[in-house]
Every structure is written in C-alpha cells, then in structure tokens.
Amino acid sequence: MKSDKSFKYLSNRHLITRCLSYFARFKGRIALAVVSMLVVSGSTGFQAWVVQPALDDIFIKKDGQALVFVPLLFLAIMTLKGVFRYLQNYIMNYCGLKVLERLRFEVYSKIVRLPMGFFEGTQVGMLMSRILNDVLQIKESLPAFIMLTREAFTILILIGLVFYRNAALAMWAVLVLPLAFFPFVFISRKLRKLGRLAQSKVADLSVFLQESFSGIRVVKAFANEKPEIARFQKENSRLTDIGVRQNLFSELSSRIMEQVGVFGVALVMWYGGLQVVEGRATPGEFFSFMAALAMLYEPIKKMDSSNSTIQMAFASAERVFEVLDSPDMVEEAGGALAFEQPFEELRLDDVHFAYAGSETNALDGVSLTVRRGQRVAIVGPSGSGKTTLVNLIPRFHDPSAGRILLNGRDLRDYTLGSLRMSLGMVSQEAFLFNLPVTQNIAYARADFAQEAVERAAQAAFAHDFVLALPEGYETLVGERGARISGGQRQRLTIARAIFKDPPLLILDEATSALDTESERIVQLALENLMKDRTSIVIAHRLSTVLNADMIVVMEAGRIVAQGSHAELLESCPLYARLYQMQFSDPSAEVMDEATL
Numbered sequence: 001m002k003s004d005k006s007f008k009y010l011s012n013r014h015l016i017t018r019c020l021s022y023f024a025r026f027k028g029r030i031a032l033a034v035v036s037m038l039v040v041s042g043s044t045g046f047q048a049w050v051v052q053p054a055l056d057d058i059f060i061k062k063d064g065q066a067l068v069f070v071p072l073l074f075l076a077i078m079t080l081k082g083v084f085r086y087l088q089n090y091i092m093n094y095c096g097l098k099v100l101e102r103l104r105f106e107v108y109s110k111i112v113r114l115p116m117g118f119f120e121g122t123q124v125g126m127l128m129s130r131i132l133n134d135v136l137q138i139k140e141s142l143p144a145f146i147m148l149t150r151e152a153f154t155i156l157i158l159i160g161l162v163f164y165r166n167a168a169l170a171m172w173a174v175l176v177l178p179l180a181f182f183p184f185v186f187i188s189r190k191l192r193k194l195g196r197l198a199q200s201k202v203a204d205l206s207v208f209l210q211e212s213f214s215g216i217r218v219v220k221a222f223a224n225e226k227p228e229i230a231r232f233q234k235e236n237s238r239l240t241d242i243g244v245r246q247n248l249f250s251e252l253s254s255r256i257m258e259q260v261g262v263f264g265v266a267l268v269m270w271y272g273g274l275q276v277v278e279g280r281a282t283p284g285e286f287f288s289f290m291a292a293l294a295m296l297y298e299p300i301k302k303m304d305s306s307n308s309t310i311q312m313a314f315a316s317a318e319r320v321f322e323v324l325d326s327p328d329m330v331e332e333a334g335g336a337l338a339f340e341q342p343f344e345e346l347r348l349d350d351v352h353f354a355y356a357g358s359e360t361n362a363l364d365g366v367s368l369t370v371r372r373g374q375r376v377a378i379v380g381p382s383g384s385g386k387t388t389l390v391n392l393i394p395r396f397h398d399p400s401a402g403r404i405l406l407n408g409r410d411l412r413d414y415t416l417g418s419l420r421m422s423l424g425m426v427s428q429e430a431f432l433f434n435l436p437v438t439q440n441i442a443y444a445r446a447d448f449a450q451e452a453v454e455r456a457a458q459a460a461f462a463h464d465f466v467l468a469l470p471e472g473y474e475t476l477v478g479e480r481g482a483r484i485s486g487g488q489r490q491r492l493t494i495a496r497a498i499f500k501d502p503p504l505l506i507l508d509e510a511t512s513a514l515d516t517e518s519e520r521i522v523q524l525a526l527e528n529l530m531k532d533r534t535s536i537v538i539a540h541r542l543s544t545v546l547n548a549d550m551i552v553v554m555e556a557g558r559i560v561a562q563g564s565h566a567e568l569l570e571s572c573p574l575y576a577r578l579y580q581m582q583f584s585d586p587s588a589e590v591m592d593e594a595t596l
C-alpha cells in the first residue's frame with residue numbers, strides 16, 4: 001500500500017462474490033427488490049404488448065369493450081410498475097448505504113489497528129481517500145448489478161415478445177446483436193483501468209490537500225500560495241483528464257450499442273413493412289413489434305451504463321480489499337499477560353533497532369535499567385536515537401535484536417492494552433483532539449468523574465485558564481488545539497497524563513522554548529506529573545538534568561555514558577559540550593532557580 005500503484009489485481013469472480021457478500025445480510029430485502037424488479041420488467045414488456053390490442057382492436061376493429069378495458073388495464077399495470085420501481089430503488093439504496101457504512105467501519109478499524117511503522121510510511125490523505133472515495137464506489141455495485149439483471153430480464157421479455165409477435169422479423173433484429181459484443185468487452189476493460197487510475201488520482205489529490213492544509217502556516221509564512229495552487233492545479237487537471245477519458249469510453253459504448261440497434265431497426269422496417277404491404281401481418285402486430293424493439297434500446301443502454309458503474313466499483317473494490325486482505329498489514333498484537341502494577345523495573349538488554357528501509361541502526365546495542373521511583377534523563381545530540389529509544393517502550397516498534405524487560409518479563413508477553421495503559425507519554429507536539437477540554441483530559445477512560453478531570457487540570461495548572469475559556473470545560477479546543485496557546489496546550493496534555501495516572505512516565509520535552517512565565521508554569525505542572533512516578537525524560541531543560549537520579553548520554557544510537565550531572569561533567573566530554581550548548585542558557589538558569 002505504500003506505493004499506490006503496485007498491487008495485484010483480483011479476479012472478477014472474486015470481486016463479484018466479495019462485493020455481493022457484503023449484501024448477503026440483506027437477503028430478505030434483496031429478494032423483495034428482485035421480485036419488484038421482475039414486476040417492473042414484466043410491465044415494461046406489457047407496455048410493448050398493449051400496442052397491438054390498442055391499435056388492432058380499438059382503432060381498426062373499433063371494439064367498444066376494448067376501448068374501456070385496454071386503457072384501464074394500461075393504467076393498472078403502469079401504476080403497479082411505478083410502485084414496484086419505487087420499492088426496488090428504495091431497498092437498493094438502503095442496502096447500498098448500509099454496506100457503505102459497514103465497509104467504512106471495516107477499513108477504518110483495520111487501519112487504526114495497524115502498527116506505527118505503517119503510518120510512518122503512508123500518507124494520511126491516501127488513507128482518507130480509501131475510506132471515503134473508494135468505499136463509496138463499491139456501494140454502487142449492487143444497485144448496478146440489480147439494474148443489470150433487471151434490464152437483462154426486460155430485454156429477455158421484450159425479445160420474447162418480439163419473437164412471439166413475429167419470429168421471422170425478430171430474426172432480422174437479433175441478427176445484429178453479436179456485432180456489439182467485442183466493443184462491449186473492450187470498453188469494459190478500458191473503463192476498469194481508467195477507474196483504477198481515477199481512484200489513485202483522487203488519492204493523490206487527497207494527499208495533497210491534507211498536506212497543504214495541515215501545513216498552511218508554512219505555506220503562508222513562505223508566501224507560497226501561488227506555487228501550491230499550481231501544484232494543486234496539476235493534480236486537479238490530471239484527474240479531469242481521466243474523467244474526460246472515462247466519459248469518452250462510456251459514451252462510445254452507448255453510441256456503439258445505439259448504432260447496432262439502428263441497424264436492426266432499419267432491417268426490420270424494411271422487412272416488416274414488406275410483410276404489412278403484402279398483407280401477411282396486421283399494422284397492430286407490426287407497431288407492437290416496433291414498440292418492443294424501440295423499447296429494447298433503453299434497457300440495453302442502461303445495461304451498458306450499469307456495466308460502466310460496475311467496472312468503476314470493481315476498480316475501487318480492488319483497492320479496498322487490498323487494504324482489508326494484505327498480508328503485510330497485520331494488526332499489532334501483544335501477548336496474553338495483563339501487566340499488573342506496581343511497576344518495579346524496566347530493563348533494556350543490548351537492544352538494536354533499524355527503521356524499515358534504513359541501512360544503519362538507529363539503536364545499536366543499548367542497555368539500560370530503570371528502577372521504580374527513578375528519574376532518568378536522556379541527553380544527546382539531535383539524531384542520536386533518543387526518541388527512537390523511548391518509542392520502543394510502548395512497542396511502537398519492536399527491537400530487531402535484544403530484549404526489553406518489564407518487571408522481568410519481555411514486553412511482548414504483555415497485552416498491548418495493559419502495557420500502554422501503564423505508560424504515560426507526553427510528547428513534544430502536545431496534540432489535542434477536536435473535543436471538549438474534558439474529553440481531552442479524560443482521553444484514557446470513557447467513564448470518568450468530572451471532579452477527577454478537574455483535579456488533574458488543577459495539578460497541571462490548567463484549571464484556571466480552562467474556566468476562563470468561553471464554555472469552560474466544554475470548550476472545543478479545535479484540531480491541534482488551535483484555539484489555545486502553546487503553553488496551555490502543553491498543560492492540557494500534562495493534565496491528560498496526570499488523569500491517566502500511569503506508574504511509568506515517558507516525556508519528550510519540547511525543544512522550542514516557551515517564554516519564561518509560561519515555561520515556569522509548564523515546569524511546575526511537569527513536577528506534579530512526575531511526583532511519585534518513575535520517569536524517563538528526554539531532557540532539554542537544565543532543571544530536568546539537575547533533578548535526575550541518572551543522566552544517560554546518547555550518541556549515534558549508543559549510550560556513551562551514565563551518571564550524575566557532576567560526574568558526567570567531569571568524565572564525559574560530550575556531556576560537557578552538550579551542557580555548554582543546550583543547558584547553560586542564562587534564561588533557563590533563572591527559570592531553574594524559580595522551580596527548585
């Protein structure tokens with residue numbers, strides 16, 4: 001799925017059964033739809049049939065009874081047709097929408113459970129496109145199928161009528177049908193291919209949109225709207241080109257069908273006219289025949305457009321089932337053991353890790369022990385593997401060699417749920433959901449008491465500013481928390497971690513410094529969070545390293561030194577250099593004194 005272009009194509013039969021299997025749970029309703037469909041087809045046949053008595057009995061024989069009976073019959077049958085057509089369309093739409101819902105559910109549930117590695121290699125816009133666009137196309141498959149069957153049925157009935165009226169004439173009309181076969185098959189293939197292309201272009205577009213809107217600040221800061229618009233327009237017009245070609249082919253298909261029909265009708269006019277002229281057929285028979293023939297055109301056209309729809313639905317179905325079936329997309333799984341508190345010890349034992357597609361190890365033999373109650377600070381130059389290291393603990397990735405033991409058991413023995421619930425992660429980005437403040441803080445649990453939320457907010461020094469928000473705890477904090485300041489956002493994520501109350505805390509301190517005042521408050525909030533907890537902190541603040549029980553210095557995926565601040569200043573030149581560069585910032589010093 002990483003490249004949107006390469007995947008194996010599924011066979012038609014597989015696609016049909018697979019698409020239809022989603023409709024299987026509506027068996028009863030679909031049966032009703034099929035019955036309705038038969039009624040509709042039958043009454044279409046009747047429409048053509050009734051031309052004969054109408055003409056011959058009413059107009060030629062001037063039969064008074066027929067004059068009353070035929071219009072009434074016509075009225076009754078056509079009303080029936082309307083009612084059943086309505087019923088059929090309603091049922092089909094209902095089932096289609098329900099299947100759509102189910103597919104969206106399945107695709108989302110599948111994707112959201114995939115491991116972190118998947119999301120690092122996939123663009124969000126593409127995932128959204130699969131869930132929103134591709135799935136939508138599949139919804140059309142069953143109605144198109146039913147339509148196809150209905151029209152095929154109508155065609156059969158009309159052809160039956162045509163033969164019943166005049167077999168010799170019918171031969172002339174049907175003679176031309178095979179002419180349509182090869183163009184039909186050729187165009188179907190073409191449409192399927194274009195359908196695939198169109199969906200992958202929609203995905204490209206969706207990737208583009210997602211990126212440019214979430215990066216809108218950067219776009220504007222660089223006054224780069226124009227080039228972005230040009231880039232968008234390029235994708236946009238590519239999609240249009242494909243749409244135009246799709247239309248070209250489906251239109252061509254209709255015209256070929258029509259042309260074949262015209263041939264048939266011309267032949268029939270000639271031969272049928274001859275029969276009427278020679279007195280071998282009545283005008284009523286002839287016109288009824290012609291009516292049936294003319295009416296054949298409509299269902300053939302509809303069959304043709306249903307076919308286009310089905311080809312496009314299949315193109316999307318391939319993309320959706322690819323997500324659902326791909327053996328590479330295995331949901332992440334943990335062991336069977338529930339992690340029981342209390343936390344005692346976390347031990348990394350010669351851990352190696354390399355990112356997929358990377359030649360070098362991001363972690364190269366890391367060993368480290370963190371005991372209950374300790375505060376461990378990790379420092380190191382950018383790219384030395386600090387974030388990578390802490391991301392192994394919640395098993396966002398698994399080590400490629402070595403082990404990580406929690407209370408003496410391999411992390412993989414624990415259920416993912418229990419493992420992750422016992423960890424608190426506060427990351428640099430301070431991500432908030434577009435939910436009320438309360439739900440953001442109580443994200444760890446669905447059932448919670450408002451007091452617990454407020455207590456967490458108080459401990460994180462967030463309570464006062466939350467109360468000052470327009471709707472207090474019910475205020476929506478917008479995507480990425482756009483409606484509140486950076487420091488407030490950080491305090492809310494800290495409140496979220498306090499509320500979760502995990503025994504082990506992992507903290508990736510923000511690198512971008514806040515102003516001194518809000519930095520001080522965030523610092524106080526963090527102190528509250530770390531109180532009585534074991535914590536591993538990727539340190540960017542002097543106070544963090546000074547308060548740590550142990551400082552771990554990393555370089556190029558290895559731990560090069562461990563110890564206290566004083567020890568490391570003596571023994572580790574890298575630490576001394578980092579301290580000079582990162583931590584001895586005078587404003588940090590002031591802030592540090594304020595918090596100690």
Ligand SMILES: Nc1ncnc2c1ncn2[C@@H]1O[C@H](COP(=O)(O)OP(=O)(O)OP(=O)(O)O)[C@@H](O)[C@H]1O
Pocket residue numbers: 120355356358362380381382383384385386387388389
């Ligand atoms: N998703 C990824 N895919 C491939 N390589 C990655 C990925 N994330 C990080 N790396 C690489 O792994 C190495 C360690 O990165 P990591 O993010 O752990 O560094 P860091 O110590 O946290 O740096 P910083 O202080 O800048 O946050 C780097 O060389 C980086 O290029």
Ligand SMILES: [Mg+2]
Pocket residue numbers: 386387388
């Ligand atoms: Mg990092």
